[in-house]
Amino acid sequence: MNQEQFYNSVRGKTVTFCGIGRSHMPLMEKFQQAGALVSARDKRSLAELGENGKALQALGVTLILGEDYLQNLNEDIIFRTPGMRYHLPELEAARARGAAVTSEMEVFFQLCPCKIYAVTGSDGKTTTTSIIAELLKAQGKNVHLGGNIGKPLLPEIGSIQPEDCAVVELSSFQLISMRESPDVAVVTNLSPNHLDVHKDMQEYIDAKKNILLHQNAFSRTVLNAGNAVTASFASEVRGDCWMFHRGGPVDRGVWCDGENIYVHKEKLMPISQIKIPGWHNVENYMAAIAAVWGDVEPETIRQVAAAFNGVEHRAEFVRELHGVKYYNDSIATSPTRVMSGTLSLFPQKILMIAGGYDKHIPFEPLGPVVCGKVKTLILMGATAQKIEDAVKAAENYKEGAPEILRVENMEQAVAAAAAHAQPGDIVSLSPASAAFDLYPNFEVRGRHYKELVNGLQ
Known part of the structure; x- marks a missing residue:
């Protein structure tokens, strides 16, 4: 089937998009233009959707919002956002009755x-x-x-x-x-x-x-x-x-x-x-x-x-201030990513800012590597205690090596790093955790960190 045949095939069909975000917004307009009857579903309220909600209302897309947004999933074609569990009961029921459950990709x-x-x-x-x-x-x-x-x-x-x-x-x-x-x-x-x-x-x-x-x-x-x-x-x-x-x-x-x-x-x-x-x-x-x-x-x-300079938020050099180099590795959302990334890059022990949302990944393997590669560990977020426990349980952990500091947010983390770093040191944001406890995603977290680092005097 080519593109023209596909868009012809959706004319007059009911199509719903579960999750109003980056991948679905431009698609909904496309399906509207092809003659489909388009609706959009999201757990958030109209106010929480902001500009996206207003844009969809202006297009004439039917909005189904709130906690019960997946009820009465009776459309012919259902697009799920990538973050939505494939085996959700509502999606399984839709497949069982013959609906096409698919995704943009x-x-x-x-x-x-x-x-x-x-x-x-x-x-x-x-x-x-x-x-x-x-x-x-x-x-x-x-x-x-x-x-x-x-x-x-x-x-x-x-x-x-x-x-x-x-x-x-x-x-x-x-x-x-x-x-x-x-x-x-x-x-x-x-x-x-x-x-x-x-x-x-x-x-x-x-x-x-x-x-x-x-x-x-x-x-x-x-x-x-x-x-x-x-x-x-x-x-x-x-x-x-x-x-x-x-x-x-x-x-x-x-x-x-x-x-x-x-x-x-x-x-x-x-x-x-x-x-x-x-x-x-x-x-x-x-x-x-x-x-x-x-x-x-x-x-x-x-x-x-x-x-090629690399990609933003991936061991990205931010700035050097008072002889201290600051790196942004906000993409490092798992322990393995930190171990194979940040903690393998530099010859000396570094200051590392870590912690965030809990994805239920084991932190035990991270402990010994942190002890060998980090001199000051600054912890925040939901996984702070798990990371601290993993470090202190490591065989090569010695009291105060690494020094462990607990903070409430990124402002405090960057301030603590700046206060403890000496000329010649390296500071890296390497969370080993997702961002969702404090930020919408790792990009927003990384840019906030860079903003704070660039604001240091």
């Missing part, structure tokens, strides 16, 4: 006329996705970046040409219901995450696996040989399977010997050429190189590696 995959590169994983998704997009752009391709990063792509599908490239980041929430897979699938790694939403680790892994299960013989799959769960997917790959590995050679793929990156057996470049810091970013580059090899020239890859 599922429909995009069905209708997209160009090659799709898609990335998933527990850590490194956004940077790897961004590197792939940068590499393809540098090669002269017209790139459409979306999914969990950038903007929703389905509203723009009319402008996408067959010779273009779509580069998408996919979360487990998007993938759990996907029955289409991309031309090139990348799985960066897998570790416990989002266990507050998925019923168990196996459901999380199975959701991620959907990125490759529906591929064909002409597709490429890129897997992390150094991550046991990810590497185990190799037996289910239907097309060309590439591995990337930081520890040594792979038969087919991209690997690193500690100093240089190789593709198969040929040296591509020294890792010192990569501008963004950290071993995790060497892995992100290897994954991206495996994804685009054959579509992007080796010299283009080297040029991008030397010039």
Whole structure:
């Protein structure tokens, strides 16, 4: 089915969008124009929706709001927002009576006329996705970046040409219901995450696996040989399977010997050429190189590696003040992300601001790494006590090493960091937790932190 056929097929149908947010707002207008009878559902009140609510009223979209927003889910087509549990009883009942329960990204995959590169994983998704997009752009391709990063792509599908490239980041929430897979699938790694939403680790892994299960013989799959769960997917790959590995050679793929990156057996470049810091970013580059090899020239890859500054909120350098360097790693919403990211980047012990919303991820593995890499730990939010307990339970913990400070909010955290830091120190916001207890998302948290750091005298 092409785009025109799809939009013709929704004329006169009832379509509801569960969750009024970034991916659904432009879509609702599109469906209205196609002649669908559109409604929008959200737990928030009209006042809480703000400008979005007013815009939908002006469009003539029926609003179903409040705690009971999922009652009488009788529409022909139901779009769920990625954060909405796939197995909610209301959605299960809708499927049972024959409704089409779908999502913006599922429909995009069905209708997209160009090659799709898609990335998933527990850590490194956004940077790897961004590197792939940068590499393809540098090669002269017209790139459409979306999914969990950038903007929703389905509203723009009319402008996408067959010779273009779509580069998408996919979360487990998007993938759990996907029955289409991309031309090139990348799985960066897998570790416990989002266990507050998925019923168990196996459901999380199975959701991620959907990125490759529906591929064909002409597709490429890129897997992390150094991550046991990810590497185990190799037996289910239907097309060309590439591995990337930081520890040594792979038969087919991209690997690193500690100093240089190789593709198969040929040296591509020294890792010192990569501008963004950290071993995790060497892995992100290897994954991206495996994804685009054959579509992007080796010299283009080297040029991008030397010039690309990285992505906001990912070990992002904020400023240096009184000899202290401040970094924003607000994206580090899990313990593994902090361990493989911030705590692997710097040779000396750092001051680290951590804590936030509780996603029910175990913090025990974080404790020993913090003790070895952090001299002052500043804790806030719902997970503060769990992180403190994990640190104090570590075998290498000594009283006062690290020094642990408790604060109520980001203002106090930044003030405490500035007061305790000495010239030559590094301060990093590396929460190891989601932002939802104090902020709508990690971006708002990271920008607030940067604002406070930039305001220091």
